[in-house]
Amino acid sequence: MPSLVWSTKALPKLQQPTELTLQAVIYPQGIGYPEAQPESALYLGDNLSIMAALLEQFEGRLDLIYADPPFFTNRQYAARIGRGEDSRRPAEWQLAEGYADHWDSLDAYLEFLYPRLILMHRLLAPHGTLYLHLDWHANSYARILLDEIFGRKNFVNEIIWVYHGPSAIRRAFNRKHDTILMYTKGPDYLFNTDAVRQAYDPSTIKTFASSPRAGFGKVPDLARGKVPEDWWYFPVVARLHRERTGYPTQKPEALLERILLASSSPGGWVADFFCGSGTFPLVAARHGRRFLAGDASWRAVHTTRRRLVEAGVRPFALYASRAMYASGESPSLTYDYLPGEKRVFLHPPLPELDYWEVDPAWDGRLFRSVAQAWRPWRSPQIPTELTLPVEATNIRLQAVPVRDAS
Ligand SMILES: C[S@@+](CC[C@H](N)C(=O)[O-])C[C@H]1O[C@@H](n2cnc3c(N)ncnc32)[C@H](O)[C@@H]1O
Structure with a gap:
């Protein structure tokens, strides 16, 4: 079988698993506290050593992995922070590090992708599916790598996600689609057809109503809806978008959501090791899946945590090899507590705080976040008061400023 070769290609040695350090258990808005054990987990760190560490517990167990790595664009992507989340040209101080997609060569990029795809393959269950999200920069190379790792016969779909958006392009057609490669671990894969059916176009319904033979003898079940095509239109998350x-x-x-519903079951395990802002774990938790999510960027993991807390999902564990609160010392926080009323007041509020949370029974070892306050998107104001679900015995506060040097 033809295969892809590059200058440094070798069968990757298994990366040393990283030590997974539990930093906190988060009970979003107190949900599940204190009985519920966290099942889902969020990891800060390089996914190569994290996936290697997860093999022991999760090899062959995941229903679904969604992977949205850097695309080989050779660009640096900034994050918009503070009140500037939706601005097109935010003030300098409203920009922060997002992530880098810089590579010395295509070889270097493939060297990055290859061992990670191999680990994903190992983590998937026999009925499991990988969706690898890329675009024209590298998708043709990745497809050949996936043929090698998953087997060509386990290719299922090349999904084209189409969208609109502004562009300065003048000498080519405007590039407005991404490619999502879908491969399964084996032939007996999970695919929930009915969970992703779509209503037929009104014109199709009308055609069949007037001429039942319009489909060359095949009459579709108009009420049940159709299985979507392999090209999907969804608007991008643009400025002023609520997400x-x-x-x-x-x-x-x-x-x-379409990917999740098609290829996982309620209660099953799904993963996204390039989770960025946390879209996939958020959607997974909302639909009752257990997730493993991670990213190498502090800001990505913080954004994911904040989104999960706001959504009020089941408790999850936070693992990180560095402090998740602020670089260096945590900002010194003072507070007042009203015991009978279980209320905590942050005092005085720090300027430009993004997030703070309280453990009401700090044991000196593991932080249990039981009440959280977050700055609403596009707003300078964060609540300075929180109500605890239980009487506090030993309060500890942790906070994240908008501008953590991460
Ligand atoms: C295309 S973005 C993911 C966006 C995400 N799907 C979302 O909806 O926000 C790619 C992400 O991969 C992360 N990343 C790059 N290299 C990584 C690595 N070695 N380990 C873990 N994450 C990595 C980047 O920090 C970035 O957040």
């Missing part, structure tokens, strides 16, 4: 977090290259919830 917008300011994290770069954020994907629309509706797009990832």
Whole structure:
């Protein structure tokens, strides 16, 4: 079988698993506290060593992996922060590091992708599916790599996600689609056809109503809806979009929801090891899936945590090899607590705070976040008061400023 070769290609040695350090258990808005054990998990760090560490517990167990890595664009993507989440040209101080998509060569990029795809293959269950999201920069190379790792016969779809958007292009057609390569671990894969059916176009319904033989003898079940084509239109998360977090290259919830519903089951395990702003774990948690999510960027993991907290999902664990709160010392926080009323007041509020949370029974080791306050998107104001679900015995506060040097 033809295969892809590059200058440094070798069968990757298994990366040393990283030590997964539990930083906190988060009970979004107190949900599940104190009985519920967190099942889902969010990881800060390079996904190569994280996936290697997860093999022991999860090899052959995941229903679905959605992977949205850097696309080989050779660009630097900034995040918009503070009140500037939806601005087109935010003031300098409203920009922060997002992530880099810089490579010395195509070889270097393939060297990055190859061992990670191999680990994803190992983590998938026998009925599991990978969706690899890329665009014209690297998708043709990745397709050949996936043929090699998953087997050509396990290719299922090349999904084209089409969208609109402004562009300065003048000497080519405007590039407005991404490619999502879908491969399964084996032939008996999970695919929930009925969960992703779509209503037929009104004109199709009308045609069949007037001429039942319009489909060359095949009459579609108009009430049940159709199986979607392999090209999908969803609007991008644009400025002023209600989902917008300011994290770069954020994907629309509706797009990832279709993938999730098609290829996983309620209660099953799904993963996204390039989670960025956290769109996939958010959609997964909303639909009752257990997730493993991670990113190498501090801001990505913080944004994901904040979105999950706001959505009020089931408790999840946060693993990180560095502090998730602020670089260096945590900002010193003072507060008042009203015992009978279980209320905590942040005092005095820090300027430009993005997030703060409280453990009401701090044991000196593991932070249990039980009440959280977050700055609403596009707003300078964060609540300075929180109500705890239980009487506090030993309060500890942690906070994240808008501009953490991460
Ligand atoms: C295209 S973005 C993901 C966007 C995401 N799907 C969303 O909806 O917001 C790619 C992400 O991969 C992350 N990343 C790049 N290299 C990584 C690595 N080695 N380990 C973990 N994450 C990595 C970047 O920090 C970035 O957030």
